[in-house]
Amino acid sequence: MSYSFGKNFKVTLFGQSHSSEIGLVIDGIEAGYKINRDLIAKNLNRRRPGKNEFSTPRKEEDSYEIVSGEVDDITCGAPLCAIIKNKDQRSKDYENLRDVPRPSHADYPAYVKFDSHNDIRGGGQFSGRMTAPLVIGGSIAEDLLMKRGIKIYSRIKSIGYAEDCEINLEDINEENFYDLKEQVFPVIDPSSREKMETEILKAKEEGDSIGGIVETFILSMPVGIGEPFFDSLESVISHAVFSVPGIRGIEFGSGFEAAKMLGSNHNDPYYYEDNKIKTRTNNHGGMIGGLSSGMPIVFRTAVKPTSSIAKLQDTVSLKNKSNTKLKIVGRHDPSIVPRALVAIEMVTAIALLDLVMEGEK
Template sequence: MSSLWGSNIKISIFGESHGKGIGVLIDGLSSGILLDLDFIKKEMKRRAPGNNPLSTPRKEGDKFEILSGYFNGYTTGTPLCAMIYNTNLHSKDYDEIKSKMRPGHADYTGYIKYNGFNDYRGGGHFSGRLTAPLVFAGAIAKQILQKKHIFIGSHIKSIGNIQDISFDPVNINEKLLKELIQKDFPVIEELKEINMKELILKTKEEMDSIGGIVETAIVNVPIGLGSPFFDSIESKLAHLLFSIPAVKGVEFGAGFDIANMKGSQANDEYYIEEDEIKTYTNHNGGILGGISSGMPILFRTAFKPTPSIEKAQKTIDIKKMENIDMKVIGRHDPCIVPRAVPVVEAVTALALLDAIIEKDGITWMM
């Protein structure tokens, strides 16, 4: 098994949902980066569970401890390692279902791949709990990007069939993205927040779950990041986005709708304004030939419903090799989308930082 990602910034995550703790090792950071720990704490809090009725009641503070690579407020240039200890465990909840393969989970695939030795409690290493270290690493990447006036922001585009309005693909400003980051439930149209929350709570009462879509924008992106084919900006982003548990789809710019357009509609026509080259539309999401064009990078990430639900479902007991019915009892999110927003932003920051170092070198961070 490999948990290593990155060409220039390398990250490795470790731990299990109900183990002693989880963490991340980051290699490739330059020395002398001043870290704003309060900013990191705020980012961690955005993802942390147990803060409202819309999320799992499992309450974890997600307090981190930096073990290496940090001294006197600055990065040292050596690998930076951070640990987040698990403090609120109900591991006995999983004793009765350790041989029962929960539908929609990685129980069966993990059991086969690791010959039954995987930690099944709370999903083990497959758990969304492992996104906390990603948010920590992404918070560092965000700080580096923001010093260069590159900003990442997201909103909840949809929960079920309730849709928020979309970003204007051409005119996205920093102010809107910063406002969204400050919201506990980031939507552009406030009425949609009420409707979405009502739907989540209704679904929870029905002992079910629901999915949704996160729309993300990056502004002030330098032109020329990425490469054709294997190291395209889309490739880097998609690699990390699909590493987030429950992600089932990613689309850039107009996405799948571009397949219904003619070339004359899909092409983003150029114009010059005050010595800047821009396009009238942004159907390609700020990326052409795998390389950033200078327009806002825009994409959407689809999340499936939380697979842990209390409704009876058909499955198997793999030890007894028999068919059974089961309910998943425990502490689970009826909808993971609100807590997934900072995770999407975190991996976006890491992918973009990796691409920038590829183009401009490690000294770009200093």
């Protein structure tokens, strides 16, 4: 089994939701890179639980420690290892789940795969908690991408049926995104935020949860990044994004709407502007043939409703081999979308940097 991703910028995760520590090892950072601790702290805080009524009450400071691979915040060429100590676990909340698996969680298939030895506490290695160390690796990747002029932004496009404003794919301007990373609930049109928050609070009051869509924009990507077929730009981004717990789908550019279009409408005509080749439309979402085209990369990610809800649900008793009911206790997000957004950005940065480094060989 593997908890690693990437070839040139390789990230390996370790730990479980309720283990004493979680962390990651990064291979591929050249010696002499000054670690941007401010960016790591900022992104960890964006993802951190327990900040508001829209996230789980579990309070983790997510303070981290780099234990190898650097000297005085300068990388030394050895693998970089960072850890985060878990401090607010309530493992007793999960004892009954060894027998009664939670609907739409990994409990049952993990029970079978690991011959009943799976760590049930907080979801073990399948938990969204594991995205915290990913943020450390993603922040380093994001910093290295920004040094190359490449920037990543994301916004909550929708929560349930409440939607943010539409953006023309061919008219994407960084000015639209200037404060997204400063917002707790990142949207472009501030008037849409209240509608989305209302959707979340309504689901929470009913003992339920709700999903949504995250839209991600990658700006100033050089032309030709990606490898044909199995390591195409879409393939690598999708592989990384689907590693974030709770992801149900991804689409690029015009996405599934392309199935309704004629080729004459979907094709993006080329033109010159300021001695650069651009396209008048961007249905391809910045990627053609698995390679970056130089246009902004745009993709949308569907995030499912949080599986742990307060409502009584049908399940089974593995011990008695019978049907039963389950009332989940513990602390859970009524919507994981705001925190998943940060994880999506971070794994995207890791995927992009890995491909950019491949192209620089």
